Amino acid sequence: DQQVKQNSPSLSVQEGRISILNCDYTNSMFDYFLWYKKYPAEGPTFLISISSIKDKNEDGRFTVFLNKSAKHLSLHIVPSQPGDSAVYFCAASVIFSSGSARQLTFGSGTQLTVLP
């Protein structure tokens, strides 16, 4: 049972337009959310995050929105650039039941293609 879902496996947008990537979660214990970007043959790299006490976080062209009541978050990229073409993973954080560390639960990813 996937606790973090990205229902769109792929998304294509024109260069300069907005890209919106969506993510839904089911576990209300998640208290921190992250977006990672992954190029082929590389490991995922951290992009932006948001705490559950906020509803928006912005970093340059990237903005993450969190709707806690809907258990939904989205990543907006404006304007989109061809170099943004990658797989984007949504991840949700909670402390392990043992209290030893913080776990990340990942979605299945969305392949974003930005067309020149």
Add this chain to the structure above:
Amino acid sequence: DVKVTQSSRYLVKRTGEKVFLECVQDMDHENMFWYRQDPGLGLRLIYFSYDVKMKEKGDIPEGYSVSREKKERFSLILESASTNQTSMYLCASQSPDGLNYEQYFGPGTRLTVT
């Protein structure tokens, strides 16, 4: 910059072989993780370690074991490789005091079991 390195980028092994995947991080992080990435399933946690010689099972530990003898090194062991363990394996490290709880990933090892 945090650097996480993995011993091999590509590996081909036969069914039944014992396979070792090595991961080294240079940031003195306490926490280290092993994931596998499969199409349509995202990243799934196999095992993690929060200190030397300390480990906990993740979501899919069956068929795997781990070893952490030194803080900077975390090894994933496939005791008897099977074809359903063909996957991309990603190692990550994390500081428990990190601002964003982010994990830093290595480049991955593409393992094929034939």
